[in-house]
Amino acid sequence: MPEPRRYTRTHEWMAPSDTPEQWNVGITDFAQKEVTDVVFVELPKVGRQVPRGGEAAIIESVKAAFSIYAPVGGTIIGVNQELESDPGLLNRDPYGKGWIFRFRPDHSADVQSLMDGPAYETFLQEGGGHPEHG
């Protein structure tokens, strides 16, 4: 089965949910290792429209605050409430229980412009992984 998950240069992932046209968004394993010790997640308001690259959520870790950007333009249609009580899910299970919000892209085709798994791996290996945040 092909890898359906898509990735951004800012280390978000986007994967199809169980409902058509709806995608879950989270941060990659690389990103959670950089961020470490997530303490809070500021979840977006459901119904908000976010342009591509617009700030959709904020992750507060002990080290710093990290903005989470919308991988493509779209609408927030749900958030992972479990992160309110257990933000550590983002560190423990970034691709699973650590999803951040559910998103409906304005144009499904936009998703195809994002990197697939092998492309993201290459991106990381070529130095796309930003250095440690101070």
Added chain:
Amino acid sequence: MTLPLSPSHIREGGHMVDFHGYILPVRFSTILEESRFVREQSGIFDISHMGHFVIRGRDAQGWVDRLVTSNLERVPSGKALYGHLLTESGGVIDDVMAYHFGRERVDLVVNASNRSVDGQWIREHLPAEASFLDLSADHVGIALQGPGASGVLAKILPDVLDMKRRETRLLNLGASGEFLVARTGYTGEDGWEFFVPSGAGVPFYEELLASGKKTGNLLPCGLGARDLLRLEMGYPLYGQELTTELSPFDAGLDFVVSRSKGDFVGKTAVLGQDGLPVIHDGHPALGGFVLKEKGIPRTGCLVENASGIPVGRVTSGGYSPRVGGGFGLAYMERSFLADFRKGEPGFVRIHGNAIPVLFRKTPFVSTALSEVAS
């Protein structure tokens, strides 16, 4: 600048960052894990970026006493003393530890960010006959901190276990030079700090680390944990709580300025003729706060009063499970701080939201040391 312990940090998985030009680990595992470990067991920190100066001569103690705000004359030989170097107008050039070894020798340990400025300022203010030696270029600084520190040290350097809090010794290593050992630290825990020529310092660090790891009660720790631990104690960090624009009294560090000693640089700017602190109403004052809601305040966040008017700025902020959430230090207008202390509401602006905060007296946590008020 790469420091002598760098190969060890890279081997141990340290995430290296540039801190004022020195390449140091910010963390090995995570900041929360490392800081918890130091509070409960022990941690070892590379502090080789600190500057180490040796002042010698006929009256080294008197000469240094005229440079620092605290009273070196009242500290017995073999004791460490915390003090500030001031500008003529009373601003803080740096905060330093003075290690006093009798009238003819005083060692100073200064902040990495001020190493060259301090060195030059000190040399300019010492009499021509004073000997000044900068050992920083080829030394290793190590802080071993935590309730388990003595247990780690017992296997490696048992001779120093009988040292009292703030006691300082010089151990002669023969051809390898001298070991400066002090029972001091920047974490609020019991512990020791060492400044050693790198030839002896690197193997000493490796021995402590290997021994402590074998028994499972020592972790290598980075700058991130060091910063969180000092902030939990309300200890100032130069460049954040201390600057040349503000005085030790503005920072709430009244104890650092001796009112009974003779002249020192900046004295007339910070103490009036009556010997009382000179307070400038236009200067803000430092205070601690805790968040009533979730969030993490960061350096530079605005502090606001109930009307939403900015009345201050966060100098250091963080999150600690031991404090119970977000907390920090901020410089605030004096009139606001007076009311804030009495329970007046305050707010810190975080990502556009005004988060309510309460005044909190430092230290934010109690440790074995804060309880005995050493």
